[in-house]
Amino acid sequence: MSDLLDEIESFLMRQDMSPTRFGREFVGDPQFVFDLREGREPRRDTREKVIAAMAAFVPEAVAKPLRLGIAGLGTVGGALVGMLQTCADDLVRKHGRRIEVVAVAARSRSRQRGFDVSRYEWHDNPVDLAKSRNIDLFVELIGGEDGPAYAAVRAALEAGKPVVTANKALLAKHGVELAALAEQRGAYIGFEAAVAGGIPVIKTLREGLGAAKVTRVYGIMNGTCNYILTRMGNEGISFPDCLRDAQALGYAEADPTFDVGGFDTAHKLAILTALCFGCEIAADEIFVEGIESISQADIKVARDLGYKIKLLGIAQHNPDGIEQRVHPTLVPESSAIARVDHVLNAVSLETDHINELMLAGPGAGGSATAASVLADILDIARGHNVPPLGAPVAELTPYRRAPMRTHEGGYYIRLNIRDVPGALASVTTRLSEAGISLESVIQRPDVQVAAETGETGPTRTVILITHETMEASVRAALAKVTDDGFTSGAPQVIRIENF
Numbered sequence: 400m401s402d403l404l405d406e407i408e409s410f411l412m413r414q415d416m417s418p419t420r421f422g423r424e425f426v427g428d429p430q431f432v433f434d435l436r437e438g439r440e441p442r443r444d445t446r447e448k449v450i451a452a453m454a455a456f457v458p459e460a461v462a463k464p465l466r467l468g469i470a471g472l473g474t475v476g477g478a479l480v481g482m483l484q485t486c487a488d489d490l491v492r493k494h495g496r497r498i499e500v501v502a503v504a505a506r507s508r509s510r511q512r513g514f515d516v517s518r519y520e521w522h523d524n525p526v527d528l529a530k531s532r533n534i535d536l537f538v539e540l541i542g543g544e545d546g547p548a549y550a551a552v553r554a555a556l557e558a559g560k561p562v563v564t565a566n567k568a569l570l571a572k573h574g575v576e577l578a579a580l581a582e583q584r585g586a587y588i589g590f591e592a593a594v595a596g597g598i599p600v601i602k603t604l605r606e607g608l609g610a611a612k613v614t615r616v617y618g619i620m621n622g623t624c625n626y627i628l629t630r631m632g633n634e635g636i637s638f639p640d641c642l643r644d645a646q647a648l649g650y651a652e653a654d655p656t657f658d659v660g661g662f663d664t665a666h667k668l669a670i671l672t673a674l675c676f677g678c679e680i681a682a683d684e685i686f687v688e689g690i691e692s693i694s695q696a697d698i699k700v701a702r703d704l705g706y707k708i709k710l711l712g713i714a715q716h717n718p719d720g721i722e723q724r725v726h727p728t729l730v731p732e733s734s735a736i737a738r739v740d741h742v743l744n745a746v747s748l749e750t751d752h753i754n755e756l757m758l759a760g761p762g763a764g765g766s767a768t769a770a771s772v773l774a775d776i777l778d779i780a781r782g783h784n785v786p787p788l789g790a791p792v793a794e795l796t797p798y799r800r801a802p803m804r805t806h807e808g809g810y811y812i813r814l815n816i817r818d819v820p821g822a823l824a825s826v827t828t829r830l831s832e833a834g835i836s837l838e839s840v841i842q843r844p845d846v847q848v849a850a851e852t853g854e855t856g857p858t859r860t861v862i863l864i865t866h867e868t869m870e871a872s873v874r875a876a877l878a879k880v881t882d883d884g885f886t887s888g889a890p891q892v893i894r895i896e897n898f
């Protein structure tokens with residue numbers, strides 16, 4: 400038999416299809432069936448038709464449209480519906496399958512959304528939508544760690560339906576439980592959009608790294624904080640003024656605590672840590688400090704020393720376990736992460752085989768986030784199914800927290816020291832007693848920070864930069880410095896990372 404006849408035979412076997420049906424429905428040339436029965440090489444024109452039909456063939460299971468139910472039609476949900484309407488035909492061409500929104504849920508049915516909601520089956524309750532027999536895939540874009548988002552995602556997985564969500568709060572709290580449920584029911588849960596919005600970091604970690612092992616992950620994962628710190632650095636504006644602008648521009652919520660307090664970054668870091676180190680998600684075990692106390696003095700001194708201040712989420716193995724921390728960080732101005740400004744996000748993966756890999760891009764916004772949601776949807780449309788957390792849940796190790804007091808690194812310490820004889824000497828003695836050596840001591844009249852309310856005498860702002868030391872030593876020394884009474888107010892401590 401010729402190579403072509405071999406190829407046709409194995410193709411028909413793979414598709415479990417009779418030669419007659421293939422000839423009639425897909426090749427459109429009855430002569431082909433005779434040729435095949437006789438084991439005869441088809442004529443040239445028939446050959447060409449057969450080859451083209453095999454190349455264009457889309458298996459029936461895959462060719463059926465994938466029917467979506469979308470719960471949440473706000474910033475991300477609305478952008479997703481718009482995207483699916485404008486690129487529906489492109490998606491069929493590129494991915495061989497039509498993606499159709501068939502049903503939706505939101506709070507208000509009458510709200511104007513820029514598309515006609517009446518085209519879709521409406522559900523007041525997202526759980527009913529998740530259970531609907533009319534959908535193949537449930538997309539959760541409501542938000543919140545519990546409540547309707549959690550109930551609906553569980554309901555979809557219970558019914559064996561795949562789920563796509565952008566909800567980091569939900570995953571940070573229930574990720575392991577939901578991944579286990581997905582495994583049990585043979586379903587898939589995609590959450591590319593939950594970490595760093597439009598940046599495909601989850602897929603990179605789950606599927607792109609091959610055998611490379613991550614040794615440390617760090618990143619800028621909150622656009623609001625990055626926007627505020629960038630403007631404070633570029634324009635000399637105070638934190639409260641920058642925050643007000645960010646709120647006016649829609650980059651920050653009316654209650655900004657979740658973003659500027661570092662909690663949003665912590666949720667994303669917890670998810671990344673599990674994927675990087677094969678452990679359970681442990682969002683409650685993260686050391687978190689926000690950016691609220693960063694002053695213009697800190698920004699200026701950092702710049703003069705060759706650093707920028709960024710809010711980073713960092714996770715790494717150390718001898719005691721896994722260290723997860725979120726805090727403002729001095730990073731060298733020349734480092735790649737320092738150049739990620741404004742609302743952009745970046746995640747850097749340090750690995751054994753491919754050294755450092757940094758992914759940067761839009762961390763939020765309707766269309767960037769919807770693009771990541773759609774990438775997960777397309778994976779499901781192609782029948783993709785990998786363990787949601789990179790490994791089966793039974794193989795995840797329990798999270799072992801490395802206490803923050805064992806963290807080692809350089810420190811920036813800003814103190815308001817009373818202007819009395821011996822005050823600075825007393826501070827440096829306390830640090831030296833704790834085994835901390837100083838790289839520099841900076842006193843500049845132009846970076847004077849206002850003394851605490853109630854302070855009676857004059858104070859001077861002094862900045863100390865330490866060599867590498869341990870967090871426990873810094874805390875112990877600063878407790879003694881405070882007790883000695885030569886300083887006013889709480890010390891400002893910012894950790895330094897020399898990436």
Ligand SMILES: NC(=O)c1ccc[n+]([C@@H]2O[C@H](COP(=O)([O-])OP(=O)(O)OC[C@H]3O[C@@H](n4cnc5c(N)ncnc54)[C@H](OP(=O)(O)O)[C@@H]3O)[C@@H](O)[C@H]2O)c1
Nearest residue numbers: 471472473474475505506507540541542547565566763764
């Ligand atoms: N926005 C971003 O840039 C971004 C980036 C990354 C990840 N995410 C995540 O994406 C998810 C959605 O965020 P978003 O910014 O699109 O939120 P959003 O604009 O506030 O939209 C939330 C949607 O959920 C609906 N909803 C709220 N409660 C509901 C309930 N009980 N039942 C049914 N529907 C309900 C709302 O309905 P109504 O419209 O009727 O009020 C609204 O359509 C969140 O998990 C968020 O963390 C967002």
